[in-house]
Amino acid sequence: MEKPEILLQCLNCSNKAECFNRLSPKELSEVAVSKLSIHYKKGEIIRKQGTFVSSILLVKTGIAKVYKEFDHAENRSIIDFKKPGQLIGLADIFNASIVQYSVSALTDCELCSIDIRLFEKLLNNNVDFAVDVIKSINFQSNNIIDFNIKNNFKQLHGRIAHAILVLAEFVFDSDDFDVAFTRRDFAELTNMSSMSVVRILKTFRDDQIIEIKNGLIRIVDKPKLEQISRIG
Amino acid sequence: MEKPEILLQCLNCSNKAECFNRLSPKELSEVAVSKLSIHYKKGEIIRKQGTFVSSILLVKTGIAKVYKEFDHAENRSIIDFKKPGQLIGLADIFNASIVQYSVSALTDCELCSIDIRLFEKLLNNNVDFAVDVIKSINFQSNNIIDFNIKNNFKQLHGRIAHAILVLAEFVFDSDDFDVAFTRRDFAELTNMSSMSVVRILKTFRDDQIIEIKNGLIRIVDKPKLEQISRIG
DNA sequence: TTATATTTATGATTTATGTCAGTTTTTATT
DNA sequence: AATAAAAACTGACATAAATCATAAATATAA
Incomplete structure (x- = not known):
């Protein structure tokens, strides 16, 4: 019996999040038939803090940035990045029904959207899946906390x-x-003013620790960078 | 048929973490017979970052502080507090087998220790339990991240x-x-020097926003404190 | 292309915060 | 109660980092 094409799409997806390997073929087909594929252009908002949670998103291509907003979005703080194979929205599961973190496209992104009710149903019915989700959540939040403290x-x-x-x-x-x-991205990631980011990137460039071409950074002297990170 | 006393201990425990209500009587009795009750005096180290994960702990009485260490413990950063009914060590589950955060007793504490293998077995066998653990983990890490960003x-x-x-x-x-x-606790919680903490607590006291008696703080002017927190 | 907005850059200045050194108070221990 | 140890306090000082003002360079749109 031939499997319907739509199922194969998810079955063969090379960017599937690890936890989806814990689903039965039947469960995965449920995801496959109901999932939505969406494309976001660089800069577009994917998920807005404060709205109702409606889905869990999987990054298929591109990179998304996760950030927290304060005081009507004048103040933002970048807390995480999502790349292919990673899920967006795990932090909202079974918590409030309100989205905790805004997400926008750092580059053009292709995402798969899975209905939150289906996702929570899968969690409630498949303990291997749930255990894998715990693993992901812990991995993510430990990294976020670690980055922040070191910073x-x-x-x-x-x-x-x-x-x-x-x-x-x-x-x-x-x-x-x-x-x-951008310099502002750096500022929001590291909790400093963008003026200071400008200055420091400049000194790094002058000291030939990094190169900046067309606004893109290239690390030239990694040991030096590691040393600065360690002592400063 | 009379239930053995040891089972009743856990069944009737008023400080049980919410997720234990999802366990069957049989599962709870497994916890009851194998759990260890431990008493820590104020200041004692309960769990040490970098050691092997051996248990999940439940706070029965007292308050514990969770912190991260750097550079041989000269630098510490307090990231959370655990009070009765809360579990210590969820962040280590299915992650590394290495303890991520040190924990010490802020006050005298009574804890229950549950073997990590039993805890993970319960997770693998009881999806309601697993779902509740996801809920707890998300609640905790969202709070930690939120506090940090606001700070x-x-x-x-x-x-x-x-x-x-x-x-x-x-x-x-x-x-x-x-x-x-202590001032140092404040410093490690808010990422500032203890000298600055001293100074600021002093001004708060001079301005009659707080009282400090025997080293214990009492909030006198809460609206003022809220205002300072908001604008500053 | 020009026009407009956004981002990056740079210097001068101000402010916030940490450091150091010395003293006092509190807490713990014998 | 006496002693030691730790924590809290204070002022003077140094410095890190933000802010302001303004210009140059890029990117985006008309």
């Missing part, structure tokens, strides 16, 4: 060095960024 | 005001603290 202990130079290293290793998967990351 | 946006006066309000509302459950919270 807090550093002075500005160390913060930027640390942020660049983390972005290279865990977000862009390369020392040669192909994603535009 | 980061404030200046020193606002940080201390915010910290005092959060401690009163969510940790000590009273505007009249009965728990000694």
Whole structure:
């Protein structure tokens, strides 16, 4: 018996989040038939803090940034990035029914949207799935907390060095960024003013620790960057 | 048929974490017979970052503080507090097998220790239990992240005001603290130097926003404190 | 292309916060 | 009660970092 194409789409998806491997074929087909595929352009808002939770999203391509807003969005703080294979919205599960963090597209993104009721049903019926979700949630929040604490202990130079290293290793998967990351993004990630970010990126460039071409960063002297991150 | 006393202990425990209500009597009795009851004196280390995970702990009485250590413990950052009914160690589940956060007794504490293997077995066998654990984990980590971001946006006066309000509302459950919270604790919670904490608590006292008697804080002018927290 | 908005850059200045050194008070221990 | 140890306090000082003002460079739209 031939499987319907729509099921194969999810079955063969190479960017599936790990936990979906715990679903039975029947469960996965439920996801497959009801999921929505959406495309976001760079800068578009994917999920807005304060709205009702309606879905869990899977990043298929692109990178999304997760941030918290305060005081009518004048103040923002970037707390995480989502790349292919990662789920957006796990932090909202069984918590409030209100979205906790805004998410926007750092690059063009393709996402799959899964109805939150289906997702919670799967959790309630499949303990392997639930256990894997616990694993993901813990992994994510421990990383967020860890980044924040390390950031807090550093002075500005160390913060930027640390942020660049983390972005290279865990977000862009390369020392040669192909994603535009603005000074303001750095500021919102590291809790400093964008003026200071400008200044410090400048000194890093002058000292030939990084290169900036067309607004894209490339790490030139990684050991130096690691040293600055450690001591500063 | 009479239930054995040891089972009743857990069944009737008034400080049980919510998720244990999802366990069957048989499962709860497994916990009851294997759990260990431990007493810690104020200041003692309950759980040490970097060691192997061996247990999940339930706070029965007292308050514990959760913190992260860096550079051989010279730098510490308090990230959470645990009070009766709350579980310690959920962040370590299915993550690494290494304890992520140190925990020490802020006051004398009575804890129940549950073998991590039993706890993970229960998770794997009881989906209602697992779902409730997801709920707890999300609740905790969202609060930690929220506190941190708010703290980061404030200046020193606002940080201390915010910290005092959060401690009163969510940790000590009273505007009249009965728990000694040192200047250094404030510093490690709000990411500032203890000298600055001293100064600011002094101005709060001079301005009759708080009272400090025997080292214990009492909130006198809550609206003022809220205002400082908001604007500063 | 021009026009407009956004981002980046830079110097001068102010402010916030940490550091250091010394003193007093409180807490713990014998 | 006496002693030691830790915590809290205070002022002077240094410095890190934000703010302001303004210009240059890019990106975006008409």
